[in-house]
Amino acid sequence: MSHILTFGLSLWLLPSSAGIPEAERTRLPSRLSRPVLAQPAMADVAEPDAGSRNYQIALERIDPGTSRYPYCIVWTPIPVLTWLLPFIGHMGICTSAGVIRDFAGPYFVSEDNMAFGRPTKYWMLDVSKVYASGSDAWDCAVHDASEEYKRRMHNLCCDNCHSHVAMALNLMRYNNSTSWNMVNLCLLSLIHGKHVSCFAFLKTWLPFLILSTVVLTVALTLNLR
Numbered sequence: 001m002s003h004i005l006t007f008g009l010s011l012w013l014l015p016s017s018a019g020i021p022e023a024e025r026t027r028l029p030s031r032l033s034r035p036v037l038a039q040p041a042m043a044d045v046a047e048p049d050a051g052s053r054n055y056q057i058a059l060e061r062i063d064p065g066t067s068r069y070p071y072c073i074v075w076t077p078i079p080v081l082t083w084l085l086p087f088i089g090h091m092g093i094c095t096s097a098g099v100i101r102d103f104a105g106p107y108f109v110s111e112d113n114m115a116f117g118r119p120t121k122y123w124m125l126d127v128s129k130v131y132a133s134g135s136d137a138w139d140c141a142v143h144d145a146s147e148e149y150k151r152r153m154h155n156l157c158c159d160n161c162h163s164h165v166a167m168a169l170n171l172m173r174y175n176n177s178t179s180w181n182m183v184n185l186c187l188l189s190l191i192h193g194k195h196v197s198c199f200a201f202l203k204t205w206l207p208f209l210i211l212s213t214v215v216l217t218v219a220l221t222l223n224l225r
């Protein structure tokens, strides 16, 4: 637990310096750049209709009951850390079938068994914004990023679960960008993330609200005395 706190605090205290080395590190490693990735960006994007149809199909296949979130980034609170800093949590990315992959610890990328429990938030991405449209490019990127992170030590401040997701997005050139990193993923998932259920909303926010209320009350009482 203490190492997670260290990570959270260093991310919080050093948001700018933490992002820079990580952004470099999550760029395409040379041994992963397959010929298929060398195609011009967006070369064979299908017509927009197919894209939005895929989006609709994937949206309908989201199933919190079995933890299936096709084409989503999923997020779950880390005890204590999220209570103090509610924008920091544990993150994973799902395959086209909705199976969660998350970098859960040193040399370990979990499959369908998210560390810290089931997701409380999901951010659905648009598969038509992948360099080559379709589930193959998406799954390939998620798979390659996971294989790469199976070989990596977990580094709390600059090579963690967010970096694994960022590498997958960089490999698939999501939104025609290869500058996905820990900091922008953290912010964007906070903005775009949808809560899975009412209980998930409470699990995410209630401890933080209670803690801040207590702290505020104590601070005010001491000041007004």
Ligand SMILES: *[C@@H]1O[C@H](CO)[C@@H](O)[C@H](O)[C@H]1NC(C)=O
Pocket: 175
């Ligand atoms: C995708 O890219 C466009 C233009 O490059 C940008 O305006 C938009 O904010 C990006 N979307 C996300 C989710 O980053």
Ligand SMILES: *[C@@H]1O[C@H](CO)[C@@H](O)[C@H](O)[C@H]1NC(C)=O
Pocket: 041, 042, 176
């Ligand atoms: C993707 O980005 C590159 C440079 O960043 C740009 O030249 C290209 O036109 C973009 N492609 C699309 C489809 O937006």
